[in-house]
Amino acid sequence: MEKHNIPEIAIAGLGIEASTFSPARTDAAAFHPHRGDEVFDLYPFMSPGSPLREAAHWHPALVGKALPGGIVTREGFEELTAEMVQRLEAMPHLDGLWFDIHGAMTVEGLDDAESVLLSRIRDCVGPDTLISTSMDLHGNVSQRFAHMIDLITCYRMAPHEDAMDTKERAARNLVERLESGKGRPIKAWIPVPVLLPGEKTSTRIEPAKSLYAQVPLVEQQEGILDAGIWIGYAWADEPRNHAAIVVTGDDERTVCEQAERLASSFWSVHDSFQFVAPxxxxxxxxxxxxxxxxxxxxxxxxxxxxxxxxxxxxxxxxxxxxxxxxxxxxxxxxxxxxxxxxxxxxxxxxxxxxxxxxxxxxxxxxxxxxxxxxxxxxxxxxxxxxxxxxxxxxxxxxxxxxxxxxxxxxxxxxxxxxxxxxxxxxxxxxxxxxxxxxxxxxxxxxxxxxxxxxxxxxQDLLRLGHHRISHPMYPFDQGDFTPDLHARIIPPSNEGDTVHGDE
Incomplete structure (x- = not known):
């Protein structure tokens, strides 16, 4: 793509926190799907005439957001996914796709549902389309998911007062990356063996307050595009449910160093998190x-x-x-x-x-x-x-x-x-x-x-009965253990074999 061409970018995504410990089920209608131009109504920064709206030819497909609840029915997931892919197939060649999700969707009979959805999208739009993902910090980033995305960012505040800023950042990063012509950045992914409820990791108080304060400082480093700390979703029982660090950029050494610094900082305070209130x-x-x-x-x-x-x-x-x-x-x-x-x-x-x-x-x-x-x-x-x-x-x-x-x-x-x-x-x-x-x-x-x-x-995770999460995992495993917090360089989504699981 020529630098001065206006990029063609699609918008798609499904978002929900789905507890596997609730008997509730979530169907397709609960996502209140927006289609076509009505998708723009979800994002004030995409209003007609806004700088970001004018920076690309945007092609909204389908975006659905449901209230947190129980597991998504397989039928509902397949219905929404099929329509999303069908709409993407009808679009012109895409330079980019903004994937707006939560990251904690559990679907009947599936593990790592966002990766399944993203894989179907990737099969549709092709290997050359850059995909930028915006997420809730209570979402999950498996190694498979990190492999398929190109740019990724998440909230830096809990409560999520920066939710709309994060979504705008994901869309803006994608436009700027396409305009630069630099192609895919380097990604460093680090799983952190911690699984805690949001009520113990609020950025209103320490240690999360200081931990998350480091993220924008990392982002400002030369050679870094974005950085994120995902707490993960504590009320679902899958191997991917754990905290994670992802840093993206163009300088591999800096990307790895900063990712490891965030992971080390996280682990150094892992047993210091307390409830945000009495x-x-x-x-x-x-x-x-x-x-x-x-x-x-x-x-x-x-x-x-x-x-x-x-x-x-x-x-x-x-x-x-x-x-x-x-x-x-x-x-x-x-x-x-x-x-x-x-x-x-x-x-x-x-x-x-x-x-x-x-x-x-x-x-x-x-x-x-x-x-x-x-x-x-x-x-x-x-x-x-x-x-x-x-x-x-x-x-x-x-x-x-x-x-x-x-x-x-x-x-x-x-x-x-x-x-x-x-x-x-x-x-x-x-x-x-x-x-x-x-x-x-x-x-x-x-x-x-x-x-x-x-x-x-x-809030008492130990009495819920997780049995599929990875071990050792704090606070489920209280004994002293030293996690492997080295940076895993994830290959671009159009290179190498597909990565499965959270190796």
């Missing part, structure tokens, strides 16, 4: 919330966090709150977000605001830890038209306000509550199915604790 049993957390002199006091119902892959309908915590007279009859207002219950929502809709109803909700998907919960209360409010929940109702049981949804929904914003006639800033306690608090909730909370509750994304 933790306790549910009983301990409720005691602290009730005795707290500040409000709102947020409590994370962490084991069923839908934005980490939990089913979102575990009733274990809610059942205990409903049975606690200090919550129901006490003088503190308590909000609980949330529990799916389509039939409960229908009952509340039919009865209307102000009516007294008896409803049953939850445990339609994940009944491993507790069955459905039945309770009687007053319909406080009804809200229809939410993009995730569809319909939400609030049922008041004494001083406990329970949000019941038609479909599961994460509650990350103040408006999620105020749209339901609730005032979280004035509440005594706010229970949210989440791990670390997202930025708006974090700002709102006067104090905060994580309840180590059961569910498909249990």
């Amino acid at each position: 933790t306790g049993t549910l009983e301990e957390c409720v005691d602290k919330g009730l005795s707290s002199q500040v409000s709102p006091y947020f409590i994370s119902d962490s084991g069923d966090n839908p934005t980490a892959g939990g089913a979102g309908d575990v009733t274990w915590t809610l059942q205990r709150l409903l049975n606690d007279p200090r919550i129901i009859d006490g003088d503190k207002t308590t909000l609980y977000a949330s529990i799916p219950g389509p039939q409960a929502v229908e009952t509340a809709l039919h009865a209307g605001v102000g009516a007294t109803v008896t409803v049953t909700a939850g445990a339609e998907v994940d009944s491993i830890h507790e069955g459905p919960v039945t309770f009687t209360g007053t319909v406080h409010s009804i809200h229809e038209g939410d993009v995730d929940a569809l319909v939400e109702v609030v049922i008041k049981v004494g001083n406990l306000y329970v949000i019941v949804t038609e479909l599961r929904k994460p509650y990350h914003h103040e408006s999620d509550f105020t749209a339901l006639g609730l005032s979280p800033r004035e509440a005594g306690m706010v229970f949210v199915k989440i791990g670390y608090l997202e930025p708006e909730l974090f700002e709102m909370a006067r104090d905060w604790i994580m309840a180590l509750t059961p569910g498909g994304v249990d």
Whole structure:
């Protein structure tokens, strides 16, 4: 390709965190696929007339993003993959492809699903097309995957306040690489035998804060294009589930040195990661919330966090709150977000605001830890038209306000509550199915604790039952061991034999 030619670049990708420890399943519709020009709506930096939009001829194929959840059905994966490839086949010759994914998708009957998808894309677009990948730092980078990509980058913040910056960086790096005419960069990949939940690796606190602060400094080195630290996804059980370092650039010595420096820095603090907030049993957390002199006091119902892959309908915590007279009859207002219950929502809709109803909700998907919960209360409010929940109702049981949804929904914003006639800033306690608090909730909370509750994304990894991950692996193997942290130079995707596994 001539340097001054405008590159032809496709856009494609599927993204989800899928917990293998949740009984839920994710189908094709859950990805809300965008097709053709509607893909641009996902990326503000790709608006008409923007510099990046004008820098290439962009050919959006299909991009789908699902709420974290259970394993993707094979049928759903095949349906979306086939359509994506079909759309790519209809495109002109491509100089590049931007592959926008999460990196923690598990599919029924497949290992390393993103590599399977990428292999099919590579077969379609050919060996000469440069592929640039943007990922969540909680995704997984197997050696096979690293072999097939050319440029790769991931988030550098958790919570992911830099998500859109990362996607823009991946697209910009691809355009600049194509314009330079330099071809494929050198890639150094290092597996790090650590598998930890995001709630222990938040960049808000040490050691992740200082560890991730090194990434942009590496990127600024002469001969380096990009660098990334992947924590990996802790709630799936595949050989690829572990942390990883990838550095790309044109100077092999520098690429290797910097990758090994990041890997060494990571391993030097591997046993120093702590939860981002105080933790306790549910009983301990409720005691602290009730005795707290500040409000709102947020409590994370962490084991069923839908934005980490939990089913979102575990009733274990809610059942205990409903049975606690200090919550129901006490003088503190308590909000609980949330529990799916389509039939409960229908009952509340039919009865209307102000009516007294008896409803049953939850445990339609994940009944491993507790069955459905039945309770009687007053319909406080009804809200229809939410993009995730569809319909939400609030049922008041004494001083406990329970949000019941038609479909599961994460509650990350103040408006999620105020749209339901609730005032979280004035509440005594706010229970949210989440791990670390997202930025708006974090700002709102006067104090905060994580309840180590059961569910498909249990923070206690050792009681989940991983049996397919590689060993030794921290924290599953506590004995002293010295990992091999030398840089593996991954050949370009159009050279050498295909690399399989995580050798």
